[in-house]
Amino acid sequence: MYAPLKKPNMGPLLQVRGLKSYFFTRAGLVKAVDDVSFEISAGETLALVGESGCGKSITSLSILRLIPEPGRIVDGEIFFDNQNLLRMPANEIRRVRGNKISMIFQEPMTSLNPVLRIGEQIAEVLRLHRGMNNEQALGQAAELLDRVGIAAAGSRLRDFPHQLSGGQRQRVMIAMALACDPQLLIADEPTTALDVTIQAQIMELLAKLARDRQMATLLISHDLGVVAGNADRVAVMYAGRIVEYAEVKQLFSNPVHPYTRGLIACIPRLGDKGLLKTIPGQPDAKTNSADGCAFLGRCPTPCRAGGPKMPQLQEINPGHYVRCWRA
Amino acid sequence: MKPLLEIRDLAKAFSVPGKSGDKANLLQAVDGVSLEIAAGETLGLVGESGCGKSTLARLVLGLTPADRGEVLYRGTDLCFLSPRQIRPYRRQIQMIFQDPFSSLNPRMTVGETLAEPMLIHSLCSAKERPQKVEKLLNQVGLDAAAAARYPHEFSGGQRQRISIARALAVEPELIVADEPVSALDLSVQAQILNLLREIQGQHNLSYLFIAHDLAVVEHVSDRVAVMYLGKIVETAPADELYRQPRHPYTEALLAAIPQPDPNLAGRPAPLKGEVPSPLNPPSGCSFHPRCRYASQICQQQEPALNQLGNNHQTACHHSDKVGQSLPQST
Numbered sequence: 001m002y003a004p005l006k007k008p009n010m011g012p013l014l015q016v017r018g019l020k021s022y023f024f025t026r027a028g029l030v031k032a033v034d035d036v037s038f039e040i041s042a043g044e045t046l047a048l049v050g051e052s053g054c055g056k057s058i059t060s061l062s063i064l065r066l067i068p069e070p071g072r073i074v075d076g077e078i079f080f081d082n083q084n085l086l087r088m089p090a091n092e093i094r095r096v097r098g099n100k101i102s103m104i105f106q107e108p109m110t111s112l113n114p115v116l117r118i119g120e121q122i123a124e125v126l127r128l129h130r131g132m133n134n135e136q137a138l139g140q141a142a143e144l145l146d147r148v149g150i151a152a153a154g155s156r157l158r159d160f161p162h163q164l165s166g167g168q169r170q171r172v173m174i175a176m177a178l179a180c181d182p183q184l185l186i187a188d189e190p191t192t193a194l195d196v197t198i199q200a201q202i203m204e205l206l207a208k209l210a211r212d213r214q215m216a217t218l219l220i221s222h223d224l225g226v227v228a229g230n231a232d233r234v235a236v237m238y239a240g241r242i243v244e245y246a247e248v249k250q251l252f253s254n255p256v257h258p259y260t261r262g263l264i265a266c267i268p269r270l271g272d273k274g275l276l277k278t279i280p281g282q283p284d285a286k287t288n289s290a291d292g293c294a295f296l297g298r299c300p301t302p303c304r305a306g307g308p309k310m311p312q313l314q315e316i317n318p319g320h321y322v323r324c325w326r327a
Numbered sequence: 328m329k330p331l332l333e334i335r336d337l338a339k340a341f342s343v344p345g346k347s348g349d350k351a352n353l354l355q356a357v358d359g360v361s362l363e364i365a366a367g368e369t370l371g372l373v374g375e376s377g378c379g380k381s382t383l384a385r386l387v388l389g390l391t392p393a394d395r396g397e398v399l400y401r402g403t404d405l406c407f408l409s410p411r412q413i414r415p416y417r418r419q420i421q422m423i424f425q426d427p428f429s430s431l432n433p434r435m436t437v438g439e440t441l442a443e444p445m446l447i448h449s450l451c452s453a454k455e456r457p458q459k460v461e462k463l464l465n466q467v468g469l470d471a472a473a474a475a476r477y478p479h480e481f482s483g484g485q486r487q488r489i490s491i492a493r494a495l496a497v498e499p500e501l502i503v504a505d506e507p508v509s510a511l512d513l514s515v516q517a518q519i520l521n522l523l524r525e526i527q528g529q530h531n532l533s534y535l536f537i538a539h540d541l542a543v544v545e546h547v548s549d550r551v552a553v554m555y556l557g558k559i560v561e562t563a564p565a566d567e568l569y570r571q572p573r574h575p576y577t578e579a580l581l582a583a584i585p586q587p588d589p590n591l592a593g594r595p596a597p598l599k600g601e602v603p604s605p606l607n608p609p610s611g612c613s614f615h616p617r618c619r620y621a622s623q624i625c626q627q628q629e630p631a632l633n634q635l636g637n638n639h640q641t642a643c644h645h646s647d648k649v650g651q652s653l654p655q656s657t
Binding site: 051052165166167168195196197198199200201203204222223224225226227228229230231248249252262263264266267268269270271272273275276277278279280282283 | 375376482483484485512513514515516517518520521524539540541542543545546565566569570579580581583584585586587588589590591592594595596597598599601602
């Protein structure tokens with residue numbers, strides 16, 4: 001374990017404040033991300049947790065201003081290294097993407113170009129952002145592959161993605177993301193497509209790189225096991241909003257929001273043969289736009305305290321925020 | 328008691344075209360697997376991608392012809408029956424697939440999907456069918472009105488409920504479930520696992536439950552078989568397997584499960600390297616290049632599946648050393 005590096009006189013590396021990303025679909029307005037705020041300091045890992053459709057991927061894409069049509073960021077501020085990314089001209093943000101902020105995705109097969117050799121794909125990043133010539137870039141690519149644990153890196157440069165296993169492809173993705181020594185890495189379900197033993201290797205690699213380079217990580221995952229082992233702080237999202245935000249040990253030892261409690265309770269644990277606890281119903285995209293508490297319909301202890309109003313995110317302990325009328 | 332399903336020395340190899348000019352290579356997907364499933368029992372099958380677990384499922388269902396071996400269902404070998412002869416057995420063995428989006432016909436209503444197997448096996452008259460469909464939907468926790476709707480109107484969890492209802496439509500004795508919950512969200516996964524257990528109690532079903540998630544498998548299974556590169560390396564009663572694994576691969580798989588407990592953070596990855604290519608498996612014990620117990624004998628001699636007592640079998644030369652250092656999870 002490492003302590004997050006706190007630079008004096010400097011705010012957190014990334015500050016997201018009141019982010020709202022809405023989708024204007026033909027069927028109506030979908031508030032995919034609604035008033036989301038969080039921060040990440042250098043060397044720190046923040047996990048965004050939630051089920052499909054809760055808005056965690058749209059949050060991360062909003063940071064890079066990559067959300068697809070008909071989505072739009074309608075409000076909020078995203079400060080990265082004291083610059084507001086949302087006000088940056090398009091050519092400047094292009095210099096941030098893949099350079100100071102990089103991203104790795106869930107499915108390495110679809111995020112690598114199948115007809116380009118992997119050395120070429122990594123070198124492209126270096127030529128673009130670092131102005132290297134071809135030879136330098138390929139040399140650097142071999143070094144990067146070596147750093148992410150690919151054996152005989154020099155000879156693998158000429159491989160195509162299909163010649164690699166899933167774990168190796170994800171290592172190539174990581175090498176590409178690290179090519180410009182980013183200050184922030186966004187890892188969107190980086191191990192979901194991988195087997196458990198390979199998953200353990202990849203998470204270990206990411207932790208080591210974060211430690212060595214004081215890189216901040218935004219880890220997006222639905223797997224609470226992965227989150228528990230790798231995050232410093234956790235934000236739990238439901239229906240576009242953060243419902244609980246706490247330091248990782250606090251969240252797992254003292255979950256307060258009924259959704260967080262439900263998620264932790266429904267993990268099958270080794271040695272427990274009883275019926276699993278469940279959260280009745282399913283996440284419903286339509287509740288995204290509801291006025292009251294979005295979790296009301298699935299809540300085991302529904303309350304009427306708030307009526308049709310949405311509870312606010314309130315600090316119940318230092319650093320522990322919960323969005324629930326009962327908190 | 329005679330087992331419901333008995334698999335004996337089942338094997339299947341696929342021919343993979345070699346690089347230009349080379350001869351085709353043989354990929355031994357399933358290599359001499361023997362297993363038993365008793366009536367009302369759940370056998371869990373775990374292993375990493377490419378280990379042959381889905382091929383094994385297809386062999387049991389007769390969807391892929393076996394190279395050798397026997398699949399005995401109540402004593403009848405299903406492997407070499409003609410299509411006409413195998414039909415009554417098809418009714419007894421049903422399947423649930425991983426992806427509820429691609430395993431339901433998008434152009435059939437849910438009612439048609441559920442009625443079709445009854446029609447094919449002439450189980451009931453056309454008049455009775457709507458009632459039976461309604462009963463099935465209720466059993467899996469869906470509203471009767473669902474019968475008139477199409478699959479795309481349902482969420483992943485609901486579609487998996489429809490798949491389960493379809494499997495139940497012909498009143499089978501054995502259900503082969505291939506990764507039935509791995510495409511689902513956590514809160515929905517728990518609902519489906521509970522549903523599978525519920526209907527098992529009601530119908531005295533047997534399951535062959537295939538998954539890569541050891542915690543899920545351990546939760547639903549009576550016995551668990553662990554597969555590596557086409558072979559079974561360990562079988563044991565579920566609680567014994569996780570308390571005292573006797574094969575190094577099982578031990579490593581258990582240690583690799585991310586625990587939802589931040590106090591266990593920073594554990595080293597239990598296995599180095601990746602699964603070797605099944606086209607060119609290592610000599611001797613196929614696990615030896617990644618094994619921390621490996622010695623010379625492991626490179627030369629393939630270990631046989633040994634009985635350790637209490638239904639616990641393992642294929643390892645060093646099984647007595649395995650499982651001593653496993654951190655006990657809560």
